[in-house]
Amino acid sequence: MKVSELSRRSGVPVGSIKFYLREGLLPAGRATAAKLAEYGEEHVQRLRLIRSLTTLGGLSIAATREVLAAIDEPQQLNTALKVMHYALPGPSCDKKNGAGQDGEGKTEVTAASEFSAEVDSLVDAMGWQVSDESPYRGALAASLEELQRLGVEYTATDLIPYARLTADAARLDLDQLDGIEEPMALAERAAIITVLFEPVLALLRRLSQEDELRRRAALPREGAGT
Amino acid sequence: MKVSELSRRSGVPVGSIKFYLREGLLPAGRATAAKLAEYGEEHVQRLRLIRSLTTLGGLSIAATREVLAAIDEPQQLNTALKVMHYALPGPSCDKKNGAGQDGEGKTEVTAASEFSAEVDSLVDAMGWQVSDESPYRGALAASLEELQRLGVEYTATDLIPYARLTADAARLDLDQLDGIEEPMALAERAAIITVLFEPVLALLRRLSQEDELRRRAALPREGAGT
Numbered sequence: 001m002k003v004s005e006l007s008r009r010s011g012v013p014v015g016s017i018k019f020y021l022r023e024g025l026l027p028a029g030r031a032t033a034a035k036l037a038e039y040g041e042e043h044v045q046r047l048r049l050i051r052s053l054t055t056l057g058g059l060s061i062a063a064t065r066e067v068l069a070a071i072d073e074p075q076q077l078n079t080a081l082k083v084m085h086y087a088l089p090g091p092s093c094d095k096k097n098g099a100g101q102d103g104e105g106k107t108e109v110t111a112a113s114e115f116s117a118e119v120d121s122l123v124d125a126m127g128w129q130v131s132d133e134s135p136y137r138g139a140l141a142a143s144l145e146e147l148q149r150l151g152v153e154y155t156a157t158d159l160i161p162y163a164r165l166t167a168d169a170a171r172l173d174l175d176q177l178d179g180i181e182e183p184m185a186l187a188e189r190a191a192i193i194t195v196l197f198e199p200v201l202a203l204l205r206r207l208s209q210e211d212e213l214r215r216r217a218a219l220p221r222e223g224a225g226t
Numbered sequence: 227m228k229v230s231e232l233s234r235r236s237g238v239p240v241g242s243i244k245f246y247l248r249e250g251l252l253p254a255g256r257a258t259a260a261k262l263a264e265y266g267e268e269h270v271q272r273l274r275l276i277r278s279l280t281t282l283g284g285l286s287i288a289a290t291r292e293v294l295a296a297i298d299e300p301q302q303l304n305t306a307l308k309v310m311h312y313a314l315p316g317p318s319c320d321k322k323n324g325a326g327q328d329g330e331g332k333t334e335v336t337a338a339s340e341f342s343a344e345v346d347s348l349v350d351a352m353g354w355q356v357s358d359e360s361p362y363r364g365a366l367a368a369s370l371e372e373l374q375r376l377g378v379e380y381t382a383t384d385l386i387p388y389a390r391l392t393a394d395a396a397r398l399d400l401d402q403l404d405g406i407e408e409p410m411a412l413a414e415r416a417a418i419i420t421v422l423f424e425p426v427l428a429l430l431r432r433l434s435q436e437d438e439l440r441r442r443a444a445l446p447r448e449g450a451g452t
Binding site for chain 2: 137
């Protein structure tokens with residue numbers, strides 16, 4: 001198909017397609033004439049993945065290129081998924097897009113040693129196999145530090161009950177990838193589940209909180225903590 | 227204490243304190259002279275809550291005023307908590323601060339009837355007591371609609387296993403409020419747990435995903451879906 005057809009099929013404007021070609025995110029089509037190229041289904045699919053990663057995942061062009069390169073390697077798919085997983089934007093909104101709230105002494109990813117140790121303890125206690133290079137270790141330590149500044153302190157032990165729930169959630173997440181064999185489709189789905197399912201879970205928690213609040217309010221409550 | 231001392235104690239600049247006074251978020255101090263006022267511990271605590279709600283929770287001044295008004299009412303605390311819960315910024319980063327990604331036809335809170343019905347079914351299936359006015363119903367429907375546009379569709383049934391996990395999380399959340407009797411302290415803690423604990427949970431899920439990915443990669447895997 002010609003670039004115009006590729007644009008129609010993928011919903012991506014021709015200008016953006018040319019940009020992705022120049023940036024090396026999209027492989028060149030098969031040259032048919034001096035200025036013409038023929039594109040295939042793989043280009044449609046690749047464009048969808050690029051859009052998922054950049055528009056919805058919020059990845060930079062450089063990070064997207066890295067993810068795509070990993071997916072293209074014939075080696076294990078897991079490396080690609082890991083690269084992508086680490087490249088995806090973190091859950092804290094102002095992590096990568098620098099929304100920069102009020103800015104009062106925010107230490108972005110300080111990974112204060114005190115809380116890094118708590119995160120390490122938690123990972124150990126859970127028996128989790130997580131690379132030392134995972135950006136989420138530092139991000140979690142930074143979140144815990146921010147909470148401490150607000151007077152709410154969590155130790156590894158406090159977090160274990162929550163970690164058990166997220167481990168269950170991760171099993172459900174990975175089950176969603178079962179049966180998807182094509183690497184590009186798998187990467188796309190993994191990105192969607194990792195990033196875009198996050199608000200779904202957060203909203204389910206908000207709904208659950210209201211229910212739980214109502215249940216507890218309905219119970220007779222005499223004296224503190226009973 | 228004088229306003230300078232209040233500023234030192236709370237870490238809030240004098241200019242901001244005066245702004246909160248003018249906006250009616252902070253009650254006036256006890257007048258001691260023409261231009262002087264005396265502030266108490268309740269002002270320090272109230273300032274902390276204002277800062278939590280505005281800076282960290284991302285609430286507007288109007289929303290903060292609404293939450294504070296609800297907390298000040300001598301009626302049930304649960305109303306205050308519900309008002310606050312609904313006023314808190316939603317989990318989707320670009321919901322209230324209008325970060326507006328790429329903007330390609332994003333329908334913010336359309337609450338497409340199709341997905342609203344799925345959300346209703348889910349709430350019913352879980353037996354959740356959630357107000358029809360909850361903003362999280364519509365936000366969840368909108369999230370599901372966005373996922374559908376990306377080719378990933380979830381029904382109420384698909385979400386039930388996740389909803390069970392968030393119900394457990396909500397129980398852990400509410401347990402954290404046990405024993406806090408003072409309304410303002412309770413509201414502050416509830417806001418922190420609702421909003422600021424969200425990235426902690428999301429990060430725990432990311433760590434869990436890596437662990438689960440490694441576990442499954444280590445397993446012999448022959449054929450799809452086995």
